[in-house]
Amino acid sequence: MGWFDDDFYSTKVKRKTRREFRLGRRGSYEFGSRDRYGPMFKVALVSSLASSLVVAIVFTLFAGHGGTGSGSSRVVSTAPIVETSERTVTASAKIRPAVVSIINRTQQNVDLDDEESLENASLGSGVIFRKEKGKALIVTNAHVLEDAAEVQVVLVNGKMLPATIVGKDTITDLAVLQIDATGIDTVAAIGNSETLQEGETVIAIGNPLGFADSLTSGIVSNLHRTIPISLNQNGVYDWEEEVIQTDAAINAGNSGGALADLDGKLVGINSMKIADMGVEGIGFAIPINDAMPIVEELIASGKVLRPYLGIYSMNYASYLDSLKQQQMIEEDPDAQKIPDDQKIDELPVPDDVKKGVLVLEAVGPAKEAGLKLNDLIVKFDDQTISNTIEMRKYLYNHKKIGESLTISFYRDGKLQKVAVKLTEKNEDSE
Structure with a gap:
């Protein structure tokens, strides 16, 4: 049995529709076996020509006016279709x-x-x-x-x-x-990550597990996935990165490699994946449109210049969770008691305040401005600050080195304000 099993795709013709062909005297094939079919053939021929003419006119009108009557033209592509x-x-x-x-x-x-x-x-x-x-x-x-x-x-x-x-x-x-650069002939063409579409095919190239020059392919799963990051690798999320999510296989060693579109242009830098039991096909790349401004600054200065505040901190919500757990342990007669030198002191903060950034240590500009241990930061300028991620984002995205920052904070239960002059952030500074 062939791939196609119906009459439309069959090369065989049903017996009742089969016509008889015979060789004429002059060597040409003649259609039919009797002269009475001649007039019928002429009528069919004229009808066919008329129908073709009508179709051509209609196609021309629609091609010229886009079928909308608005007068706008539409270009019909004649480019060949290329397989993915x-x-x-x-x-x-x-x-x-x-x-x-x-x-x-x-x-x-x-x-x-x-x-x-x-x-x-x-x-x-x-x-x-x-x-x-x-x-x-x-x-x-x-x-x-x-x-x-x-x-x-x-x-x-x-x-x-x-x-x-x-x-x-x-x-x-x-x-x-x-x-x-001696002997290097190929340089990656920089693409545009903003023109990517979800579902678009992309390819990842790199050195996974030491297998150099490896290629995998997949699709763009999400263009603006926000991933929490622990910059100090201590399990505390203190930054967020917006990345391209793809199901192209990314493994250890792929980091820093190319995410390319089907034009062979660089649209992302493969950065990380979710590595957990039962998790497959979730990898992330830094969009090239976000990466290139940073790259240019690294070339010009060797680092990215950012304003530096000078505080070591924790989320106030995390502090409240720890305080609650401590209270539960103390109320449980069967629980092992917490040593006094490890207990968390309850801070004098209004009951309706549940979020902010708690200062653990102030150095540099923050110390000079008078901030100290257990101050609870709730605002930068007029922007509410709920956690360390929001604190960093406001500093890095809205302030510059040398500018002044107004900090609203609670100390001893009272709301206070202080102005801090931001300095240059060193690589090893918080």
Whole structure:
């Protein structure tokens, strides 16, 4: 049985509809077996020509006016339809030579011999995005270069080159490397992440698990997924990152690699995935439109200049949860009691205040302005501050170095205000 089982696709013709063909005297095929079919054939021919003419006129009218009567024209594309698989092959061929593997040797394994050093090194990926002044610039993730003492880059052809860190930023998890550009011919074309659509096919290229030059594909699952981040890796979320979610496979070592569209253009930097039992197909990439301004600042300054307030803090809501748990333990006769030196003191704050940022330590500008332990910050200027994420976002998105910030806070149950002059934020500062 063939793929198609109906008369429409069959090459056979039903017996009752079969016409007889015979070879005429002059070598041409004649339709029919009797002359009486001649007039019927002429009528059919005229009708067919008339119908074709009507269809052509109607098509011309609709093509010219868009079928809306508004007078606007619509261009009918004559471009050939290309299969997605063919576009994936073409796109990967364009950008793959620009994707590199990154070997990060910390000081601890730099002192080992070459073989042991390589085995103990951490691996990541990067993308060559520019060549200038005999150097090639590579964008990657900042966490790929964590504690780096020596960095090497492996090109797609296997050539290994020493790399210099131009700059990195832990907040956005972006970094820029520099290598010698000799022999490097391919630079990734920068795309536009704002034109991506959910459901659009994308490809991820990198060095997962040490398998260099690996390619996976998937779709864009979400264009503006907000992911909470713990910058200090202490389990406390103190930043949020807006990322592209994709189901293209991203594994350890893919970090810093390319997320590309089917035109072979760089639309994101693969950054992280959810790695948990039973979780599949949830990976994230930094949108290239968000990444490039940071990259340019790293090239210009070696770091991202941000205003610095100078406080170590915790969410007031977390403090209230801890206080509640302490009270439950104290009321439970069977529970092990908390030592006095580990108990949390209840702060004199109005009962209707449930959110804010509690100061654990003030240094730098905050200390100079008079902030101190257990001050509860509730506003920056006229903006309500509910947690540390909102605090950072307001500082980094709305204030500049050298500007003054008015802080509203509770101390000893009373609402007070103080002005703080913001200074430059150092890489190691909170």
